[in-house]
Amino acid sequence: MQFQKRHIGLLLYILFLLLPIYWLFNMSIKTNTEILGAMTLFPDNPTLANYATILTDPAWYTGYINSMIYVGINVVISLLVALPAAYAFSRFNFTGDKHLFFWLLTNRMAPPAVFLLPFFQLYSSVGLFDTHIAVALAHCLFNVPLAVWILEGFMSGIPKEIDETAYVDGYSFPRFFTTIFIPLIRSGIGVTAFFCFMFSWVELLLARTLTSVEAKPIAATMTRTVSASGLDWGVLAAAGVLTIVPGALVIWFVRNYIAKGFAMGRV
């Protein structure tokens, strides 16, 4: 890669992106006295005490485990139901297909605030309140339509002749789907899983409303700590940094497909 003048603009923009994140990281390795005492670009006495607080206090680290669990469940559910449906949309015309697809999309666009109260009552009435599965199901509201949409884009890029050849060769549909088709679109599946992970990981409003203790996500732990125990800035910053880490790790695996994924497989 050769350095050109236009890259200066890019570097400035990336600097703008990274500065607030750096500041959070910077604060997370300072002591509270230093945070409140002086404005320093680099910590005088870097300390990992804030991270130690989080990783040893169950009130903090269970938040991460809870978030991981419901995000994981959600990704699995979304992929399992979306794969066959996306195949149906990409290969067949059937009665009501266009309306159904549109209706699915409306759920991606529905403001979570609208569903807040009904969800709370629905899951309370069936005894699912404060469980991981409740949050995972609630996040299906926007993740399943998104998964169908992205997968449909990727599947439409696979020539239909492949299906037909397989059927001529005597493959049954389930066997064809699992042994030939799924390996063909594995990058699409990876990207879809990434997006489901992302939107479930970043969502707070529903996750916070549907949980109280047992399944409380880390994000909710953070907001509650701010309001409850005054301001322990260092620990708060460390918790924030730790919520960025899983996302950053996951991006690395899909970095080559991420642009296509954001275009819903439609480029």
Add this chain to the structure above:
Amino acid sequence: MNKITNNKAWFLVLPVFFIVAISAIIPLMTVVNYSVQDIFDPQTRFFVGTEWFEQVLADRRLHDALIRQIVYTMSVLFIEVPLGIAVALTLPRNGWGVSASMVLLALPLLIPWNVVGTIWQIFGRADIGLGGYVINLMGIDYNYAQNPMDAWLTVLVMDVWHWTSLIVLLCYAGLRSIPDAYYQAAKIDGASRWAVFRFIQLPKMQSVLVIGVLLRFMDSFMIYTEPFVLTGGGPGNATTFLSQFLTRMAVGQFDLGPAAAFSLVYFLIILLVCWVFYTVVMNAGKQGEQ
């Protein structure tokens, strides 16, 4: 692609239909149920018809929130779309720089929304935040917790920080699909930089830009968590947008009837835009195939 007509395909769609029905239709019916009744307790409820709708639609505070929401969403679009295109044009086309830029650009998108709020809450403070400190150092009296204008601008900058990457990544996906031959042809014709952008790059980005603009429209129209953490909707009501208003009404004051009625109106607005979105994208797809 020609599709076969086969109604058995419904069996493949059934799981999706089932799961989305649980998480969408039942809650939505609950909302409809609330919106036409006055509920004191589970045993005492009255049918009130369209009363809540009339009350909500005449509410001055709602009008204010709606206007704030529209101004905010438009500002978001006018900044993020041109900026996103500009950044996408500067991205390297190959080499290690591509992966590095992708990962760095996508980073803000993967931060939980309330943490985004926390990051800017810290960054913008004059006493402990670098951003607020530097601005005050330059002699500008900046305080997002007290000055409505500062609060509004902070929320806006936060949104630009958070979401411009989405537009960048979309545009980049569009740019990557342009064959090199196009650029060579333009070079032979002696086309200016502007002409290359206007007649080669922009048309190729069109379909992804439609997705980008509309995703940004919807998401900024439903923005809740980030301003909630950063400013709590204040100072005053300066950053109280529609979702904030709705949540306050439903969970804070427990005005179920009006909140439900407002939810439906809110949802209908989004539905209308969604329909336009869907039609435009699908038509763009058809043109692409021809």
